[in-house]
Amino acid sequence: MTAASAPTKTRTSGGSRIMRWLRSDWGARITFYLAVLVGWQLLSMAVDRFPGPWETMDFLIREMFGLSHGGVVTGQFWKHLIVTIFRFSVGLSVAFVVGVTLGVLLGLSSFFRSLLNDLMLVFLALPAVIWAFLTVMWFGLGWEAPVYTVILSATPFIAVNVAQGVRAISPDLHLMSDAFGVPRRDRIRHLILPAVTGYLFTGLRFGFIVGWNAVLLAEWFGAAEGVGWRSRFWYDAARYRGFLGWVLVFIGFIVLVDTLVLRPLQRRAFRWRAPAADNVEVGLPDIEHDDRIPAAI
Amino acid sequence: MTVESTVQEKATRSAAPRVRRISGVILGWVGFLGIWVFVSNVVLDQYTLPGPLKVWNEMWKLISSGEFINDFTSSITKTFLGFGLAVLLGVPVGYLMGRSRYWKSFFHDGVVAAGSIPGLTYAVMALVIFGTGFRGPIVAVGFVALPFIALSVAEGMEGVDRNLIRMSTAFHRSERQILRSVTFPSILPYVFAGVRLAFAIAWKVEALTEVFGSSDGVGFQIRFAFQSFSITRVLAWTLLFIAFMLLIERALAIIERRAFRWRTWEHA
Numbered sequence: 001m002t003a004a005s006a007p008t009k010t011r012t013s014g015g016s017r018i019m020r021w022l023r024s025d026w027g028a029r030i031t032f033y034l035a036v037l038v039g040w041q042l043l044s045m046a047v048d049r050f051p052g053p054w055e056t057m058d059f060l061i062r063e064m065f066g067l068s069h070g071g072v073v074t075g076q077f078w079k080h081l082i083v084t085i086f087r088f089s090v091g092l093s094v095a096f097v098v099g100v101t102l103g104v105l106l107g108l109s110s111f112f113r114s115l116l117n118d119l120m121l122v123f124l125a126l127p128a129v130i131w132a133f134l135t136v137m138w139f140g141l142g143w144e145a146p147v148y149t150v151i152l153s154a155t156p157f158i159a160v161n162v163a164q165g166v167r168a169i170s171p172d173l174h175l176m177s178d179a180f181g182v183p184r185r186d187r188i189r190h191l192i193l194p195a196v197t198g199y200l201f202t203g204l205r206f207g208f209i210v211g212w213n214a215v216l217l218a219e220w221f222g223a224a225e226g227v228g229w230r231s232r233f234w235y236d237a238a239r240y241r242g243f244l245g246w247v248l249v250f251i252g253f254i255v256l257v258d259t260l261v262l263r264p265l266q267r268r269a270f271r272w273r274a275p276a277a278d279n280v281e282v283g284l285p286d287i288e289h290d291d292r293i294p295a296a297i
Numbered sequence: 298m299t300v301e302s303t304v305q306e307k308a309t310r311s312a313a314p315r316v317r318r319i320s321g322v323i324l325g326w327v328g329f330l331g332i333w334v335f336v337s338n339v340v341l342d343q344y345t346l347p348g349p350l351k352v353w354n355e356m357w358k359l360i361s362s363g364e365f366i367n368d369f370t371s372s373i374t375k376t377f378l379g380f381g382l383a384v385l386l387g388v389p390v391g392y393l394m395g396r397s398r399y400w401k402s403f404f405h406d407g408v409v410a411a412g413s414i415p416g417l418t419y420a421v422m423a424l425v426i427f428g429t430g431f432r433g434p435i436v437a438v439g440f441v442a443l444p445f446i447a448l449s450v451a452e453g454m455e456g457v458d459r460n461l462i463r464m465s466t467a468f469h470r471s472e473r474q475i476l477r478s479v480t481f482p483s484i485l486p487y488v489f490a491g492v493r494l495a496f497a498i499a500w501k502v503e504a505l506t507e508v509f510g511s512s513d514g515v516g517f518q519i520r521f522a523f524q525s526f527s528i529t530r531v532l533a534w535t536l537l538f539i540a541f542m543l544l545i546e547r548a549l550a551i552i553e554r555r556a557f558r559w560r561t562w563e564h565a
Contacts, residue, residue, distance in 0.1 A: 023399060025398070025402040026402075028399050028400070028401075028402035028403040029402055029403070029405070029406060031403060032403045032404065032406060032407060033406075036407070043426075047426050049425055049426070050425060050426055110314070110317075110318070111317060111318075111321050112321075113321075114317070114318040114319075114321030114322050114325065115321045115322070115324055115325040115328070116325055117322070117325070118322060118325060118326065119325060119326075119329055121543065122539060122543075125497070125501075125539045125542065125543055126535070126539065127416075127501040127504055127505060128416075129504075129505055129508055129519075130519070130531065130535050133519070133523045133531055134528065134531065134532075136523075137523070137526060137528055137531075138345060138346075209413045212415060213415035213416055213417065216415050216417050217415075217416075217417055220417065221523075228417075235421065240425050243421065243425070244422075247418050247421075247422070250414075250415050250417070250418060251410070251414050251415075251418065254413050254414070254415070255410045255413060255414075258410075258413050
């Protein structure tokens with residue numbers, strides 16, 4: 001109810017300092033995280049099988065520092081993380097090169113677009129788990145299945161975004177550059193590059209999120225090491241705190257990389273764009289179009 | 298005379314790219330199937346990568362035996378129920394986010410993070426909490442689709458014309474009337490766009506959840522085919538499922554265009 005009347009209500013500056021802090025942006029964020037923690041605790045008390053935050057943290061610390069899990073089984077962490085990140089980076093690099101090439105071709109030639117449009121739709125719709133199944137059946141348990149799964153699921157997302165960027169360059173600007181005899185070098189520098197870099201980073205970001213999901217799935221179903229395999233190991237042992245601990249690692253990795261690296265890069269590359277003026281209230285944490293998220297499944 | 302000739306000219310001029318486009322589409326499919334046949338017969342073998350004909354026969358068998366209809370119905374029902382849950386929770390969250398700065402900051406991180414979390418997480422957590430019933434997929438779909446719907450509603454709330462609201466308050470309309478006649482109609486298109494976007498993701502999560510633990514549904518069948526090492530069946534189930542889901546998405550897009558035709562001038 002307070003929310004419904006917010007725009008017309010003038011913000012009251014009264015109340016104690018704590019109350020004011022609680023109502024600030026940071027207060028709201030921290031309240032949210034606390035609420036999540038409380039919700040998790042309640043959930044673990046309601047559902048027997050679901051471990052609580054403290055058990056999970058305890059597990060994670062043991063896993064990270066190679067301590068005993070109560071028995072002969074000791075923690076393994078960095079080994080798996082490094083293997084997975086290596087597979088992921090190899091796959092993503094290949095996907096990026098192939099995706100950008102495809103995207104440029106798709107953006108420049110309308111014939112190429114009609115050639116591949118339907119196929120792109122199908123490939124975008126293919127869930128990563130299908131690639132994981134197929135590559136596991138083709139290559140068995142090893143490094144191949146995860147790497148190929150990343151390539152096959154991330155490439156279409158990168159290609160589509162790059163194609164969108166190439167197409168977004170206004171033909172009028174090309175025409176005008178022709179009319180004013182703008183040299184090719186300036187054209188690339190001031191017209192094509194700024195228009196495409198933003199989409200390149202969006203493509204990279206989508207590829208990152210989709211590829212991370214893909215590598216986990218492939219390792220879950222067919223690998224002998226890596227974080228996907230390790231989380232499955234705990235899941236199969238019915239030690240759900242182990243599974244949940246690794247889930248925190250999956251989420252932490254992608255959310256950290258996304259907020260600290262990918263989204264700032266994307267925003268920087270798009271800064272030439274005029275902000276959408278009309279109804280924007282100054283200073284609100286913006287929900288931009290670029291916060292949009294791919295179907296990481 | 299002149300008008301007619303220009304019209305004709307225009308027609309022939311636009312016919313050429315159209316022919317080119319259609320031939321491109323056909324060439325694309327023929328090329329794709331050609332590569333598939335070549336790889337499955339020459340590079341690999343029919344067992345490792347079954348050719349299109351073999352997969353097609355399997356698909357036909359699944360449809361004609363009624364097997365597909367059963368599992369597809371089960372999957373689609375769960376998807377839509379989960380979707381209902383997402384709309385039920387996502388619309389209020391989006392409404393709050395669009396309306397107040399506090400709630401926007403409150404939900405912002407969660408909503409943005411929720412979209413980048415690997416689908417595996419949702420699927421297995423649903424399995425741990427709910428076991429292999431029908432509730433797991435529904436809740437997983439609900440949680441995956443929620444942020445997309447909330448974001449769209451919030452975006453729609455920001456697009457509501459403040460001047461119209463100001464005018465309505467100036468003419469002493471009640472809060473309820475404003476909500477009904479100004480806010481609601483202008484956020485509805487955004488809600489619909491969010492629903493369509495979320496649907497594309499929702500059915501994938503639904504299938505994934507069934508892959509991890511279920512006793513029926515398309516995902517279960519794909520898992521079963523994987524475990525019996527039948528690549529043909531994996532491909533057949535997958536392609537059928539994708540085809541039907543893309544059809545439903547297309548239908549949603551057409552409904553969306555029809556329903557919101559009145560506001561196209563705004564995008565033009």
